[in-house]
Amino acid sequence: MFEFCADPSQLSGLTWLSCYLTTGTHFNFYWSFLTVLMLLAVTAPVALAFGFGGAMAARSPLLPVSWIGKGYIAAVRGVPDIVYFLFFVIALDQGIEWTKHLFVCEDLSQPVWNGTEFRVCPEAKVPLAASSAIWHSAYAFATAVFTFALVFGAFAANVLYGAMQAVPRAQLETAEAYGMTPRQVFRRVLVPQMWVFALPGLSNLWLILIKATPLLFLLGIQDIVYWARELGSAKTSGNNPYPHGDWRVFYFLALLVFYLAFTRVSEVFLARLTRRLSHGQATLGGEQLRKAGA
């Protein structure tokens, strides 16, 4: 990157380090932080939407719909989530390819699951073997996001379901007394008021989601853990311009600091948001704010 980096073997000290930290592979490492942030940015709203759907389904007066909602919430809890991560990534992939297989393949006589093989015709592969590498990584990322959203959606559904139940009954009854339809009560009274009850659970979930991102590595994404292992491992072969010993410990230390800082910033931000949302609410927090203001 810098001009003086042309011959690394002549460098020492800080200049060596500045060249070492600006190599192309290191930029891949820095970009992978963006991958993690992007995953969080995409997953959080999708998981919230899944959670909202799940909570609404669980509250539904129709029994089967309510069972689906409650089943969704219950199924993801009680089992280690890493099991779901490992499971869904293959299951989703196979589900998509199998569905495509039914439509595009000519010869459907062979079983798809055959002994130790999962075989669909080449046209049913997702993405197609011929498509460019970008599509392969985009597809892997999309399945990862979907898996994260599915698992965290169940937890969000649980939080939102609890929050909807926590909205004082009298509020809803008053709305009904004013002649609002159930849909209006839900949209105008229940949803605006439930957020303050949901926030502690959702902030907790956000912190857990941050701490779950290293599991991307297990889903085969080239994330920060992948690059930390790649870059940190001993480079002693002759043609490597920047030979060094086993430095993985420093790379993981950097990741640890990254996560601690991220957690801390999130905590401060969420504390502010809680304060903001408690304003004017008939809760202990809201009451304290009112007294402090008076």
Place this chain on the structure above:
Amino acid sequence: MEPMTCLETIQAYGLRSLGIGERLLPRSDFTLCQHFTLIGSGLIWNIYFGVLALFFGFFLANALALAKAAQTPWLRKPAEWFIFVFRGSPLFIQFFLAYELLVLLPKAGINVLGITIETSWTTRAWAGALFVLFLNTAAYSAEIFYGALKSVPKGDVEAADAYGITGWSRFRRVLWPTMLRLGWPAYTNEAIFLFHATTLVFFSGFPAFQQKGDALYYANYFADKTFNPFIPYPIVGFYFICLTLLLIWVFGLINRRLNRHLPSNMRGRIRLRPQVIR
């Protein structure tokens, strides 16, 4: 080769995760019995990690909670930092970091006062991963106990003062039992959560020597070999649900004992609320 009966499979693979029995894992014609046996055999490691980390972690957590509640910053600050570091970072990263740190220990052993202490065993999962889980659960539990300690009713402490119970005996006889009682439901969730976290061990740096792994390790092995995730992973799920129910039962018994002096309508109920990843 003759296909094995299920009993033979259990004899061959029931203790495979400890290195006892058949050395080679099944490679083809996987049966449901093999799935259940091998994954169940791996569960031994999950129980080993969970039980020991929980046991040792309990004592450290109590000490940490007290240190965090202490007046002097010399005790409070280190405890706060310890809890922040272990609760604020992913367990996955902690495993990786601990493994790389332990690998850096001198291979020949450390010489302490003329006695050479072996270091190679620390990089093995049974020791290294257990140590990380122990510190991790101690930090999470310490936060729970600290919160419980802060919510011990004022009247209890005043009553103890009125009776002239002070110092250590006030802690042992008044504060500590109440702290445990108040923190117990949350601690139950932490225990469930810890057992779930043990599945991360063999996916995070610590190698499984001679394919001696935990339940998820074997499930992953089957899924890789058969390309069929729909059998091994639900089996892991089934085992963990059983484990979770067992845990709730045991912790419920302790909870009953901790609350035995209260009228029945004031007793805290344990609600199943396991969290996701740490």
